[in-house]
Amino acid sequence: MIEFDGISLRLGEFSLRDVTLHIGTGEYFFIIGPSGAGKTVLLEAIAGLHSPDGGRILLRQKDVRTTPPEDRRISLMYQDYSLFPHMTVEENISFGLKMQQVSPEKVKERVRRIMERFGIANLANRLPRTMSGGEQQRVALARALVVEPDVLLLDEPLAALDPITRDFFTRELARIREEYGLTVVHVSHSREEALRLATRVAVIIDGRLVAEGTREEIFSAPPYREIARFVGMENILDGEVIGTAGGYVTIRIGKCRLRAPDRGLKEGDKVAACIRAHEIRISPTPPAGREENVLSGRIVSMLSDGAMVRMTLETPFTPMIADVHRSKVIRHGLKEGMEVFLWCPPDAVVAAPSLHPVESS
């Protein structure tokens, strides 16, 4: 549906560099990355709001270099919804149809139907400034969908909503994609949103597409240290590969050794051992039958978060974070200040090199 073929684009100080990307029909494609990475620019380039300096953008297998935004059949929704403040809800929603010179009777009928679909018929004569964030969100979605686009571009559409409304709209977006048979490209910071909605994920950092894959690939086994940090892996321990054997690598971190699945690394490579907090087991005695991936440490703090307890631990090389079930805390009598052992299975350790090897070393 959408293809970026070596796209380069310069906007003032910022530039997208050699972005190659394929988004299939019907996908719910997530683009994640830190602020200022170029996510919105990428979205706007798909919409035709920026012309690339190099490379090609293909839409439905057609080069769209000279196709203006109004002819791309792509709708765009920003975080602030960008409703037209001088128009009522009904005028906002009918705007696109009028621009496409749909007959007045059809405009009326389609606007009525979509307002009913989104439960906003009662807001028809209201101005945007008089509505809540959730209501504005629904109007913006209705306005984007009433023109029956092939592709819906969403720029952090849930960021300004309260948690309950956000949860509702997350489910709503999944439903809308199926109902309208859309290809959705969604830009976000949120791991939770991506985990719930994405079929595939791309990571963009400093204007470069640094990874692309299924959400499991990106979130569970991030290919780079920077991505691991961005997707919220709590423990990132810098070290060096000192051996490979049997599909695993051994990483030296200070005086400790950690084993992790081999991802094509070789001896001497600088890597980070990345471990999610919930993968770490804590016990007051050395874990029976475990000789590898065991560290000693001291509990510095414990914060209760429902059924889980988040622990900060002091280890010989770096502070670490572990999420432990409350029942285990009680069973082992774990307390702040206590000397403990940390263990994690080798398959839960991700060996990730840095995008900027010199910096990490």
Added chain:
Amino acid sequence: MKGDRSWWKGHRSSHRLPDACLLSFALFGSLIVVLTVLAILSLAVPEVGDIPHLLEVAAKGRIVDSILLTMGAGLNAVLILLLFGIPLAYVLARVNFRGKGIVESLVDLPLMLPHTIAGIMVYLLFMERGPLGAPLAQAGIFFEDAYAGVVVAMVFVSSPYLINSVREGFENVPLHIENVARTLGASRFQAFARVVLPLSVRHIYSGAILAWGRAIGEFAAIIMIAYYPMVISTVIYYTFTTQGIKEARSVAFVFLVVCLAVFGLLRFLTRFMGKYDDRI
């Protein structure tokens, strides 16, 4: 005014006295207003003391014609500025291009120039032998000592007021809104006409008032190219040099009253214009 002093902006109900900082700012700032009020009084008091003479001056056909000419020419200048200034303001608001700083400086130039220099520039350009004046004269449009000369001088000196105000209005319309309009099927012009323009109407109106005010107050630039027909500034200067301060003061007072009434009304109307949300 209410007893709880809620009339005082910035006053918090728990305080009995206005904020000391705001109070001192208001006192210092009011000196400018006081200066203007004193200037008005120095003009108004002797005139109000001699109403028959004032009415006699106000009823003179020459004065009425000159006021109408000045207001009309100012309006013409503003209409021309709207036609050419709005597109320029949009380009300056939305496009970054090489040499933009130079264009911006050129737009602001009439603000900085002594008006006599502006007058000479307009004269050289639009006189019958001037680069623009010559071809237009062949087409039957003359500027020297003509209404068209008054208008072009007014356009030249008032252009920065309109362009800068309109540009600010366009810049205040979030680009995202325009982008969304484009993706919904609007061409760039449609997005401009249906979305950007209505949302900038207050700035356009405000810029037009400023430009009109500046245009009708012009003297030096106008007399360089068009001493005749006499705009009100020329009439006041002519009256002063030929009939003395008393006559000139009366003409000035009549025009002052007209200006206060017209611009007061126009400013009042701004309140009801295109206020849609906090951003715009």
